[in-house]
Amino acid sequence: MTLTYWSWLKNVQKVADIWNASHPNVQVETVWIPSGNRGGYSKLYAALAAGGGPDLAQVEMRTVPEFMLVNGLVDLSRYGARDYANRYDPALWSQVSFSGGVYGIPQDSGPMATFYRPDVLAKVGASAPATWEEWAAVGQELRSVDAYIDCFSLADTSYFVSFAAQAGARWLRPAEDGWVINMTDDSTLKVARFFDRAIDDGIVTTAYGPFTPGWYAAASSGEFASLTSGSWADALVQSVSGGAGKWRVAPMPIWDSTGYGSSYLGGSTAAVLANSKHPREALEFAVWMTSTQAGIDAEIANSGIGWSPVPGMIGAAREKPSDFSGGKTTTRTSSCQRVSRRTWTGLGGPSPRSPSTF
Amino acid sequence: MDWSWWPVTTQSFNILSDGFRRKASGTSFVDTVVAAEQQIMTAFRNKGLTIRKEQA
Amino acid sequence: MSTAAETAHPAVPRREGRDRARQQRRAVTSAPWILLAPFLALFALTFIFPIIAAVGSSFTKVTRSGLFGETGVHSGFAGFENYARALGDGSFVASIGRVLLFGMVQVPVMIALCTVLALLLESASAKWPGFFRAAYFMPYGVPGVIATILWSFLYVPGLSPLVDAAGSVGLTVNFLGPDTVLWSIANIVTWSYTGYNMLIVIAQLKAIPSEVYEAARVDGAGPFRVAWTIQLPLIRPALVLTTVFSIIGTLQLFAEAQVLQTVAPAVNSQYTPNLSAYTTAFAYNDYNVAAAQAVLIALAAFILSFTFLRFTNRKSS
Amino acid sequence: MTAATPTLSQPQNIAEKPPVTRRRRPDSTTILVTGLLVVAALYFLVPVYWVVVAATKTSGDLFATNGFLFAPHFVLWDNLANVLAYGDGIFVRWFLNSILYAGVGAVAATYFAAAGGYALAKYNFRGNSFIFGLILGGVLVPGTATALPLFLFFSQLGIANTYWSVLLPSLVSPFGLFLCRVYAQATVDPALLEAARIDGAGELRIFHSVGLRVLTPALVTVFLFQLVGIWNNYFLPLVMLSDSKLFPITVGLNNWLSQADRLPEFYQLTTGGVLLSVIPLAIAMIVLQRFWRGGLTEGAVK
Known part of the structure; x- marks a missing residue:
């Protein structure tokens, strides 16, 4: 029996091959699709509408509810998904469980951090900004040496959403009688005013978003002092030509009194699609890939996934320091999640207030 | 207090980014967020889902 | 298979003659249908049925109950609600306005350019016309997607030598800005189709009998007068046809906008009507509204080209 | 975008127009005209020149060095080898798919x-x-407007995401039929048909013998128009196909480009792929262009 798994992670077939070696009767064949909103989801929706589609697919956490709307996902709790719940970070697990069912297995998450270049910041005698106010002040000074503190993507709204969530916003919540919306609370408006002013003062450029050709060219010529993005961005920052050894990582700036120490950007799940004929086996593969040491190490080595969804297991490769950014990446990224002053229960649904963050 | 996603995220993101794109022609982010809230509620209702504004 | 095979009748020759004539008449009446059958079958399958299905789908809507529609999904008659929603969607209406503006500028520019190039190539003083004709025609073979990928690398700051060159001269040019990206797309379309349209004009020019040129030379007409009084009027049918198809082409713009979306933040996910219908169907899963949009696009194309053809025929007759 | 199409010029039966005799023109007009033609040629050839240069560079050089100048590090052959080898030869398969769709379809x-x-x-x-009115409607309504409904229709039939889902719509050319009708009306002499009927030939045999032979010039034009139309087709295969083994070259290359912002080595694969697809296309266009023009004027002259 073969399972098909659609994903945009780099050579994820190598991860599947490890499973295939030890499971002769359940072979997994991966197919590459473009990343989610760049065409990947369109392919999945089209395949579902055509009555076909793969057994397993990479679906970002923010898109799980959309697939549920076209009942494209299998409720995995019927196949015993709950027994694995304790392996995963409760905040991430709550993001895949809706109205009593479990609709995906967390694969990775994107706790945010600030990647910065000390040499560029040194031009104005600054270090990684701890608060957004400081970020704006340093940004202002950097303009005098013809550098930017960061860029702001007009096309990709997920950055703005993460900053608003960090400030304590909660745009939508499910209630018994339907959805309740509140996008005009004061934390969202504070973030909106902040970036309005940042753009009006010319602190950030909106010509292009992160990881676009224009951004790579500007970053390689030292025009950017920092980039606040998900932890998965470390692989992309490494591909900035001429950037080896110059990038460091620090906790992302925080909003003054309210809000959280960090936020999330991206984060995927492995979900079983509605037309799959082998949901039970698909669930077993998904759990193996995302919560066993072998699976996680393979994912990190081959596919550069984001942060591991399993608290105690951040993956062997990430325990030793990475030489790219002067040996400090891993230790700082994990520490920055614990710095959050208020209990960060993550971009998740209602979940018990756990003492340790995650 | 925590965050939860909703069944119309892609369309909501596009509504917001269309609003952000009008920044150059004078629409501030604050106006965009306020207008987006209404458009997202319409998007919910177009899908046949029920939605209401949070009472303060 | 030949249907009019001779039927060997043992009957008397006269009756046989009458049989053969009746059979031939039946063959003549049935032949057109047999010849048309394959085309009509495929035309129905790939054009008529889908249009009917689209119209049908554009009049149905889906209502859901519960947080995710888990407690009930049913579709019913929607009347014109989907059309109202399509036309009420600001981005879709903006995309139609955008492509009409695009067409009003890009089509005349391309037609003028291809006519000038054709006249230049056909003029006696053109050197190596074969090479130039091949060079201008070559982009027609490059698919719109690949042409856009090529040009996107020439538009992106940091990668593009054009931007560097302009920068060195102190001119900061932004090909992908909110008000310039539409004309960057126009440039890609012009690059692709000018050579092809030029060939049509050249073919028409070649059909002008040489006696006409002799008469003009006798009257002492210079090259410009020849072009204006003789050549342009005679190639009008080709220009009309090219314009009609350019109009239809403009309404179908899709690949250029979708590919540039990744590098130009100014291009949103509903930049052209087709891109808007594609996004509505495959990102928002609103198949019914997307069907209404597809029908509106088809209608717009039909009306625009039909009025243009009617307008040019009336003007010329 | 469907391209404009060849002319409907009514064939005048005059001899092929003798080339205008080249009298010694004053040099100034020749220089001016040829100068303008060279500038236009530059405009058309610059993107192809850029991709040739870009395909010789490493990803790093692509961003660092000037696009029109060669980088010191010449890696054209490794790039092209990578393009052909990537995904166990998926690029070659895309190219063959495009040839299949365009060739059979046309x-x-x-x-x-x-x-x-x-x-x-x-x-x-x-x-x-x-029927003619129906076909005229088919000509004036853009193909992509029917792509979405066609996808839903084919999904119900269960043939979405197959070779047929792209091939079937390519077998229909309303404009081709329109052109053949106009051309047949003007050139197929009814007397020939009557003569053949008297000799006892069946209607179909008449069409396949007399009809096709007389129509050949128009068929050349319709074939080339449909060939290039299918080759440039992107919206229909994008909507119909999700299995990357069935992709034509257009969907395939855009597939690679969309990976480039997460995996920069795909810039190299895309530029190499574009080069490998544009060169044969350019050669084909140069050959077809002479043949194409022949088809037109022959038709015009008959």
């Missing part, structure tokens, strides 16, 4: 259009003008 579409056009031109029967 031949069949031309044959059906010829048969239909001949039938509409040479026989008057009830429904003739109705």
